[in-house]
Amino acid sequence: MAEKSSCSSASSCSKESCEGCPSHQNPQSLQAEMNAASNVKHVIGIVSGKGGVGKSFVTASLAVQMAKAGYSVGILDADITGPSIPKMFGVHEKVIGDEKGMYPAETKEGIKIMSVNLLMDDEEAPVVWRGPVIAGAVKQFWSETVWGDVDYLFVDMPPGTGDVPLTVFQSLPVNGIVVVTSPQELVQMIVKKAFNMANMMHIPVLGLVENFSYLKCPDCGKEISLFGKSHIDEAAKEMGTKVLGKLPLDPSYAETADEGKFYEIENPYLDAAVEVLKNI
Template sequence: MAKECSSTSCSKESCEGCPSKQPKSMLEEMNSQSNVKHVIGIVSGKGGVGKSFVTASLANRMAQKGYKVGILDADITGPSIPKMYGVKGPAQAVDAGIYPIEAKNGIKVMSVNLLLPREDEPVIWRGPILANMVKQFWTDVIWGDLDYLFVDMPPGTGDVPLTVFQSLPVEGIVIVSSPQDLVKMIVRKAYKMAQMMKINVLGVVENYSYLVCPDCGKHISVFGESHIDEIVAELGTEVLGKMPINPLYAEAADKGAFHAVENEYLDKAVEKIVG
């Protein structure tokens, strides 16, 4: 047992093992009726790169493999997961907490849109309130038994991503990027934040990599040539997938039928997550 410091006899050596000097964990306790085995964050340094699309695609692939999966929509001011799956609130609240709503493929979803009177109501909250809401999605939501909980992060490196990293037992993150040269800097920011928070970076997924010509099958680099390979080489991580622009995926999301999407371009990412 570590020896307590006394005010009369305190030195550098005697304080080495003092409990008061040890860093305290900021992890929040999950709901007493939840049993979540693994938490994976999906992050991006900027918006518009398809982070929610990657989150939902990964969740689908894991569910198709027989895993029990949930999605925590931490993008409080720009939630899109419920719309993609066609799920609507209000979520049921009981004394023990709040039940997530299940999509047609069994994926459990919790998002602020499932708590609002109308899904198009804006969330005009300051950072600390947004961060507390994300904590409550962990402490107050009855997730039940889950093998994997995917956290769809808001873009950037602000309050909410910081809260997720500090408050939830995130095992690793997947960084989402796009081919533009600007994204190299953005990916580095997300990677460095994870390093600073001592979170494992599983790898990088590139979205909008190319468009397949419907007539000749040629790959067209709509957003310019990819830089993802050189980025991951610099950072010492790996590419987990390069996804083309697929209008059918967008159509499924718009119709609330994303549960039917099978995105095989992320199979390497799934293998990495499962380990």
Template sequence: MPENSSCASAGSCNKSSCEDCPSKTNPKSFLEAPNAASHIKYVIGVMSGKGGVGKSFVTASLAVAMANQGYKVGIMDADITGPSIPKMFGVSGEVVGTEEGMIPLTSENGIKIMSVNLLMEDPEAPVIWRGPVVAGVVKQFWNETVWGDLDYLFVDMPPGTGDVPLTVFQSLPLSGTVIVTSPQDLVSMIVKKAYNMAITMNIPVLGVVENFSYLKCPDCGKKITLFGESKIDSIAGELGVAVLGKLPLDSANAAKADSGIFHTVNTDELSAAVDVLKGLTE
């Protein structure tokens, strides 16, 4: 153990001496204080065990669904190296800084957005930063952004269980997390990795959203399961979490994202997620 450790038994630490160690009985909190001008009721992390499952799509859809219910909503684009939220909502330009902090940009339907793409002169320039730098930016998005009064702040995290998800779990006062997955054979392992990380960090798992669940035939309306039959109900039941929605493959939604009008996307399939989010208590 390092000589400058605050542990009373530094240098002779063993199992028995650690039982009464102050660092165990009073563990250090890594929570970051929010910006003084921000008053946020619920912070919701959106995560996935792997990439390519449409996590940003689900994050944006949840934000639109709650905004449509009349709530004040924001999105923190914590996927620093692969930001896509601003383009989906047609938000562009550089964020302005004031004495209070950075002012997020606002979508056409009133969703406040903060993303690294809004801090760069060239939004197409790659973000080639190491993990600690990326994690530092996420903290800045929390404590240096003037979010104002929000009912829900959705945090779009990068896939996996690395530096940024860990930073979000430790630094932000999450009310819960939503896990995004897809109907593939690997879904069990993927969902369980994300679930176990959240539980290990003492973050409630609000439920699971399955993306790419089916394709609806434009002629007969039949649901076609391109990626195989859904397994999410049995997996969610095994873990004791709710299925918050099964989202279809829909070219119209993709076109809206590409055109920057994602605020008009259909969110009917997320009615269960809306009910769970509305049921949160401070």
């Protein structure tokens, strides 16, 4: 039975002959080429095991915190069928391009954004694409976008462990991921799937961020656990990683994002995550 089906002489291939095969000694990398006019120093993936945990909020928050710390920042919105990053920053102009590639839109504060919504005439039109097409678009956002000099490129990924996370892990030089979760035990279970996928792909897990951790009473200041008791500390210990932040449920955050003024949000709850990113 052939052991290297990729060899031209697979029908006569054996373990001994494969040891000297060029394709065995030099396996082909699946990593996509960075755009020639780009210099991205760090790629950080923001992932979650399921939807609805505030992954885009965490992505935007980390981007803003790093920008305010003086770093050049970009966001690759890889949630192709549910893009939300441009609206959160009030960015609606269409992406333009030339022979060098596509140029990301920029917020007035200088954060660069590439999203499928910036390529469409109608922002509310659905993106009805199959998985391979979506994965191809994500690779194009990396290799055909003129990012220029970027210290940190945050990749906002769709939930789960399907085509897009797999494409990002294989095609982009990901330096690490941040896993977003919420207090429910069901979510904690699913988060472990994302964590285990990263380990399988040899991608470093920088830590966990818990969103919707609590609601602070505006009258007495008491912290109310709307979604039950937090289990993130136990989960982090079990997975051998760290907690990078516990974010409260704050209606003012949602209002500011809806108004397209996300840069105005101050989020000190992610200070630990910022320090980890600075030391990569």
